[in-house]
Amino acid sequence: MNLVALKMLLGDRAKYLGLVFGIGFATLLMSQQVSIFIGLMTRTASQIMDVREADVWVMHPRVKYVDELEAMPDVDLSRVRGVDGVAWAVPLYKGNAVIRSNEGLLQQVILMGLDDGSLVGRPPKILMGSLADLKRPNALMIDRAGHQFIWPGEPLSIGRVVEINDRRVEIVAIAKASPPFVTFPVVYTRYSEALRFTPPQRNKLSFVIVKAAAGVEPKRLAARIRERTGLQALTWQDFAWRSVRHYVERTGIPVNFGITVTLGFIVGAAVAAQTFYIFVLENLRQFGALKAIGVTDFQILRMVILQALVVGVLGFALGIGLCGVFFWLTRDVPALDGFVLRWQVIAGTAVAVAIIMLLSSLASIRKVFVLDPAVVFRG
Amino acid sequence: MASAPFAMRARGIVKDFDNGGTSARVLHGVDLEIEPGRLTLLIGPSGCGKTTLLSILTGILTPSAGTVEVQGVCITELRGARKARFRREHLGFIFQQYNLLPALTAAENAAIPLVADGMPLAEAAKRARTTLARIGMADHADKRPNQLSGGQMQRVAIARALVHAPSVIVCDEPTAALDEQTGRTVMEILREIASDPSSAVLVVTHDNRIYHFADRIVTMNDGRITGELPPPRAPEPLHA
Numbered sequence: 001m002n003l004v005a006l007k008m009l010l011g012d013r014a015k016y017l018g019l020v021f022g023i024g025f026a027t028l029l030m031s032q033q034v035s036i037f038i039g040l041m042t043r044t045a046s047q048i049m050d051v052r053e054a055d056v057w058v059m060h061p062r063v064k065y066v067d068e069l070e071a072m073p074d075v076d077l078s079r080v081r082g083v084d085g086v087a088w089a090v091p092l093y094k095g096n097a098v099i100r101s102n103e104g105l106l107q108q109v110i111l112m113g114l115d116d117g118s119l120v121g122r123p124p125k126i127l128m129g130s131l132a133d134l135k136r137p138n139a140l141m142i143d144r145a146g147h148q149f150i151w152p153g154e155p156l157s158i159g160r161v162v163e164i165n166d167r168r169v170e171i172v173a174i175a176k177a178s179p180p181f182v183t184f185p186v187v188y189t190r191y192s193e194a195l196r197f198t199p200p201q202r203n204k205l206s207f208v209i210v211k212a213a214a215g216v217e218p219k220r221l222a223a224r225i226r227e228r229t230g231l232q233a234l235t236w237q238d239f240a241w242r243s244v245r246h247y248v249e250r251t252g253i254p255v256n257f258g259i260t261v262t263l264g265f266i267v268g269a270a271v272a273a274q275t276f277y278i279f280v281l282e283n284l285r286q287f288g289a290l291k292a293i294g295v296t297d298f299q300i301l302r303m304v305i306l307q308a309l310v311v312g313v314l315g316f317a318l319g320i321g322l323c324g325v326f327f328w329l330t331r332d333v334p335a336l337d338g339f340v341l342r343w344q345v346i347a348g349t350a351v352a353v354a355i356i357m358l359l360s361s362l363a364s365i366r367k368v369f370v371l372d373p374a375v376v377f378r379g
Numbered sequence: 380m381a382s383a384p385f386a387m388r389a390r391g392i393v394k395d396f397d398n399g400g401t402s403a404r405v406l407h408g409v410d411l412e413i414e415p416g417r418l419t420l421l422i423g424p425s426g427c428g429k430t431t432l433l434s435i436l437t438g439i440l441t442p443s444a445g446t447v448e449v450q451g452v453c454i455t456e457l458r459g460a461r462k463a464r465f466r467r468e469h470l471g472f473i474f475q476q477y478n479l480l481p482a483l484t485a486a487e488n489a490a491i492p493l494v495a496d497g498m499p500l501a502e503a504a505k506r507a508r509t510t511l512a513r514i515g516m517a518d519h520a521d522k523r524p525n526q527l528s529g530g531q532m533q534r535v536a537i538a539r540a541l542v543h544a545p546s547v548i549v550c551d552e553p554t555a556a557l558d559e560q561t562g563r564t565v566m567e568i569l570r571e572i573a574s575d576p577s578s579a580v581l582v583v584t585h586d587n588r589i590y591h592f593a594d595r596i597v598t599m600n601d602g603r604i605t606g607e608l609p610p611p612r613a614p615e616p617l618h619a
Contacts, residue, residue: 003500004483004491011482289478292439293539294467295495296460374434376474377551 001295005303008283009310015279016311019272023315023353024322026268030261031323031341031349037257039339044247045240046178046338047094047112047186051121054209055218057239058089058225061232065246066239067181069094071203072231079229080208085216086225090115092207093194099150099187100163107150109185111164113194120209122175122188129158129173134190140169143177145334146185164197179337181247265352272315273360276308280364284371291373304365312357319353320346385448386547386579387413387436392445394431394602405431407602408445413547418573418580418592422608423599429583430551432599436581437470437549438462450546467492471540473569475552477532479524479539485531486511486520489538496543503542510538514568530561537568548572550582554589566592 009016042049048057048066058080060070080089093113100106114121119131127144134141140162147156160171164187177186189197195204210233212221218235225233234242248254280287287300323341330336394406405428413419413436423429434440436447438454446455449469457465471492479488489511490503498506508520516534524532533553540548550569554562566589573580573594582593590596596608 001494004480004487004494007482007487008480009482011480283480285476285478286480289472289474290491290495291463292437292466292472292474293492293495294463294465294470295491296463298460299495373439374430376472376476376478377430377434377439 001299001303002306005306006310008286008303009279009307012279012282015275018275019279019311020315020318022271022275023268023312023356024318026264026271026356027316027319027349027353028322028326029264029268029319030352031320031345032326033257033260033264034345034348035323035327035341036336036339037254037261038342038345039336040181040253041244041247043179043181043338045243046180047110048236048240048243050123050178051092051209051236052124053120053211054236055212056210056222056225056233056235058208058210058229058231058233059206061230063232065243066094067243069206071201072205072208073203074205076205076229076231077208080210080225080231080233083221083225083228085213085221087211087213087216088118089208089210090118090120091191091205092121092209093191093198093204094206095194095198095204096184097165097187097197099185101150102161105150107185109146109164109187110180110182111194111197112186112188113191114188116190116192119190123177123186125176127174127176128156129171131173133172134188136170136172138167138169138193139172139189140164141173141175141188142171143175143179143186145177145179145337146187147171147174148334149183149185165199167197169197179334183335265356268353269356269359272311272356273363276311276360277364277367279307280304280367284367285376287368288371288373288375291371292376297369300368301365304361304368308357308361308364312353316350316353320349384414385412386415386450387411387581388448389432389436390446390448392432392435392447393443394428394435394440395443405602406435406442409599409602409604411436411597411604413579413581414595415546415579416573416576417594418570418582420590420593420596421581421583421599422585422587422590422596423605425585427600428602429599433549433551433581433583437472438466467495468543469546471543471545471548473533473536473540473548473550473553475555477524477529477536477556479532479535481524484521484523485516485527485535485538488524488535489542491539492543492545507538507542510542511535513541514538528561529557530564533557533561533565534568537565537572541572546577547579547581550580550584552584552586553582554584554586559588562586562589 060072062070077091095111097109097111099109133139156174158171161168212218222233222235327341389411392406392409395402395404421429435442446453486504486507489507493503494500511517511520514534519531553565569580570592572578591611593610596610598605
C-alpha cells in the first residue's frame, strides 16, 4: 500500500506542496537562526579559541569573561612561570585602541599584544605579509575583516601607515582571524609595542597564557596555578565556555533567537499539522472505504506515517538546502564571517522536524483510527 | 473451508446503539440467508436498519447479539486484522458514492483489494485491467476518476469488488447516483456476476426501477425482516 499512499499524497499537489514548503520554511528558519546564534556565541570566545598553543589562561581573579579586563602586575608572569607543570608561560595584552587612517578615519580597534619572542597568541592564518615583520619596530598586523571595514572595497594591501593612539605604525601583515563578538577590527603587535602604544597604566598584563608540561593535565595545572598564585586560571575550554555563558546569561540575545526559533517551530508545526490534518480529513471517506474493503489499521497507519515521512524529509531537505545556500552565498560577507551550518544544527533541526511531523500525523492517525468504516455506507 | 448452502447467514442479529445514556435498538433479531448464484435485494424505507444490517453482515459493525457466517466462517468471532483480512479475501464492496481514490487510475483503483493483500501495485493493476475489460471498461483503465462519468466510476467500483474473486458482493444503493440507463447497465453487470454459482450478490436499495433484476427481494421494516416479495417482470421496452 506504500505506493498507493504516495500516489494519494502526490495526487493532491496543492496540499503536498503546501506541506513541503511549510516544513521547508520551518526548517530554514530554525536552522538559519540557530546557526547565526551559535556563530554569534562562538564569536564571544573566538579570541580564546584562536590561541591554539595555550592550554591554560591565567587572569585577574575578578575577570568574568574575555572582554572584561582587569590587568595584573607584570610580576604575576614570573609567579605563574614558577608553578610546577608549566612548560612555558607568556604574556598577552588585550585592550582597546584608536587608529587613524591616512584618510583621517578614526576607528576603534581591539589591540592584541603578543609575546615578543614567540608571538604566541597570533591568529591562525597569515594572508599577506610575514609574521617575522611583526618583530620590526612600529609594526602592526590587522585582520582581513578589519581591513575591509576600514578600507571598504579596496584590495588587501600591506605597507599602509596608520596612527595608533597617535603613534605612526606600519601595517606589515594581514591575517585571517576569527571575528570577535564586537565588530571592531583586531590588530596585533608585540607585547612590548602594545605597552608603548597604550596610555601609561600601573598594570597592563591582561592574560598569561600557559602551556602545560608533557604529561600534565591542563585542568590540574589550572587548579595548581590558582592555588599557588591566587590568580584565576582556566583551561581554554572552560574560559571559552565561561565567556559564551556570560553573553547567554547577561544579554537578551538567546531570548531573541529563542523566540524566532520557537516561532519557526510553532509556525512549521501549525502549518504542517493543519495541512496534513485537512489532507487526511478530505481523504477520510477514501480511508473509510479502504478500511471497509479490508485494509487493516496497521496498513493505514503505515500509509499515514509514510506520507508524513515523505513530506518531512522533502521539506527538511528543502529547508536545509536553502539554509546551506544562504551561508554559501554569504561566506565572504564580513559581517557573517564564521556563521556556518554545522552538522549539529542539521541533526537538531532534523529532530525538530521529526517532532513536528509526529505531532502533525498523530491527530490525523487518531482520526483515521477512530473512523467507523460504516461511514462509506452513508450516502 | 467447508462448503455451505448459503454464502452468508445471519442468525438473531440484534444491534443496540448507545444514544447519550439511553440505548436504541435498531435491529431486533434479524435472520437472513444469502444464497450463492443469486442476486438478492434488501429493500425497505429509510431508517429501517438496512445499512446497519449490511455493516454487520460484512463485519464492519459488531452486533450486540447474534452471529454472521460467511462461507461457513463465523465472522462475528473474528477480531481486528483477522476480520479485515477476511473481508478483503471473501467480500467485494460497491458503494453508493463509489469511493474511488482520486489520485489513482481506474486500473489502480480496481486493484486495491489485491494491493492490500500484498500484491505489487503494477502487477495488481495489470490483473485489474482484465476485470475492467470484462465489464467494458478496458478503454478507460488509465483514466482517473475525475475523467470518468458516474456510471463509469461505478463500473470501476464493480471491478474493484470483483478483482479478487470474492464469494459475496455487497452493494449499497449502487444505482442511487446514476441515471436510469446507466443504472440498468450496472445492474446487468451485477446480474451477470450473480449468475456465477460461486458468487452471491446482495444489493441494498431504494430504487424500485431495478427490482426486476433480482432473484429474490427481502423486505425490511423497523429493524426486522418482514418478508419477501416476488421479483416483478422486467418492463417492456418503450420502442419494441
